[in-house]
Amino acid sequence: MRMRTPRPVTVDTLIALAMTATAVRLGQLSVAQGWPELDASAYVLLVLAHLPVALRRRAPLVVFAVVQVAGIAYIGLGYWPVASAFGSMLALYTVASVHPARIAAGCAAVMTAKWVYAGVISDSLSTGLVVGQALLYCSVLVWSGTLARRSHALGQQLRAEQAERARREVAAERGRIARELHDVVAHHMSVISVQAGLARFVLDSDATTARDALTTIEDTSTEALEELRRMLKVLREHDLGGAESAAPMPTLARLDDLVQRVRAGGVPVELNIQGTARPLPPGVELCAYRVVQEALTNVLKHTHHAATQVRLHYAKHELTVSVTNGGEGKIPAIVSSGGGHGLIGMRERAKLYGGTISVGPCAEGGFAVSLTLPTSATAARWRDERTR
Structure with a gap:
């Protein structure tokens, strides 16, 4: 039984909940790292810094702005910056994966500034180390998002080319079928037309010849119907996705009959x-x-x-x-x-x-x-x- 693929919004919601839970847990451990204990405002800001990523595919820039503002407010109140970083990192990656490089670079600059701001108000980290970390993480996120965007574009182009190739193949197959129908119908109808004219001409004067002509018409029309049935059988097998039957059309062994x-x-x-x-x-x-x-x-x-x-x-x-x-x-x-x-x-x-x-x-x-x-x-x- 084929399993259904989860919807993107469902996956993003689960990711947002998992990130929010992780951030809250890290915030509870911030006292051991020498940072203030979280209060109600801190918990609200942590939720706002992570939960909106559930909508990151629908409104990436809006989500990025919300989580950055929540993160800056959280850091400004003096809480441990690491607990608020996950949502903004995923939001930056999402922006880079769907928007041009100039927009992603602007968002990366905003996130870098926030990271530097966190280092400035913290006495435990040197400014140089914070700037280096900010540039490294933001560069990696933007680069990864850009690769994802290009891969998606290439995938769409490939699917479009495959669809166009399929349309051309269908058109070619229709042309082939039209030629087959022309060959089958034109030949057999020509024979039937000649024999019908002969039968009408000798119907009263030569019954034997007329009978032979009618026999030829019967045999020719029967063979034409058989060939058309073979062709329709092949078409039905193609429609059902089955394998093509062997030799549905005449071969040189039947030239003598022709x-x-x-x-x-x-x-x-x-x-x-x-x-x-x-x-x-x-x-x-x-x-x-x-x-x-x-x-x-x-x-x-x-x-x-x-x-x-x-x-x-x-x-x-x-x-x-x-x-x-x-x-x-x-x-x-x-x-x-x-x-x-x-x-x-x-x-x-x-x-x-x-x-x-x-x-x-x-x-x-x-x-x-x-x-x-x-x-x-x-x-x-x-x-x-x-x-x-």
């Missing part, structure tokens, strides 16, 4: 894998999958039945993915305008995983998307050294 769906939409797509396929970091596989998905979505939107080549090349240190479409020279709008969420999402994904991407028209017509990703942090360093 290609089959696009083929069902009327686009002749060929998948060619070079090198030895191997498991890669989840982020790398997701990045490559989404880039291929976005490129094929653009084929469905802009070039329809143009032949498309999807190539994966597994090298030792990197993965190369290319999607080439021979669409009779027609360039997708996102390429010709240089904008669009799809192209921005591709570039951001590639940059996030240390890769490079190029999207543009081919010399013989159509367009091509080429992505190169390092397969690990070590591979990224190896590639950087190779390109120097």
Whole structure:
């Protein structure tokens, strides 16, 4: 069970009571030190010199003034000065911990003067020793309070920076989720749109083709819902503070299913894998999958039945993915305008995983998307050294 932290005013009240009790006890021993015995006025002044520190955080300057006046009056009546010193020392530290150095220095000068006054009216201590003690104690108190004030300011700055960093991370996460939603919805809706148009066109003349198109729509919509559920599951786990589940998004092992769906939409797509396929970091596989998905979505939107080549090349240190479409020279709008969420999402994904991407028209017509990703942090360093 987690224990509650005491409130500052409660802690200060306990400190004030403890200091007052200690001061009264020392005052009762003042006769043994050669000082007058305390009377009612002395007890009242001792209480006033210590009990107000319970409010030191709320009004440090007022508390400092009250305890100093009470201490000066106590000393002026000829009582033992040591018994009245604790409250003024804590009050000076508090002033230095919350106010600028010039105010703390002024308060330290007042306290030093009081200390010197106590030495002057006392015949038992030399003036030089009293002045030295006053300067030493006041300097230490002001220095300690100043350090506490600076530490508090640095702590506030650190908390503000952490809050700002958290806000930026939340914004980045929202952007990532938006890109994921775009990739999922755009691709699947494009396939569904093409298949729905095909089914309507052949509904009366070719029932088999219409049935196949409806089956593709069913499978595609089911998969889209599954991906959205996976994403929502990850979001809920983050909200509950739990660990992220493994591989909530598609991997390269599902590229063949993606290609089959696009083929069902009327686009002749060929998948060619070079090198030895191997498991890669989840982020790398997701990045490559989404880039291929976005490129094929653009084929469905802009070039329809143009032949498309999807190539994966597994090298030792990197993965190369290319999607080439021979669409009779027609360039997708996102390429010709240089904008669009799809192209921005591709570039951001590639940059996030240390890769490079190029999207543009081919010399013989159509367009091509080429992505190169390092397969690990070590591979990224190896590639950087190779390109120097």
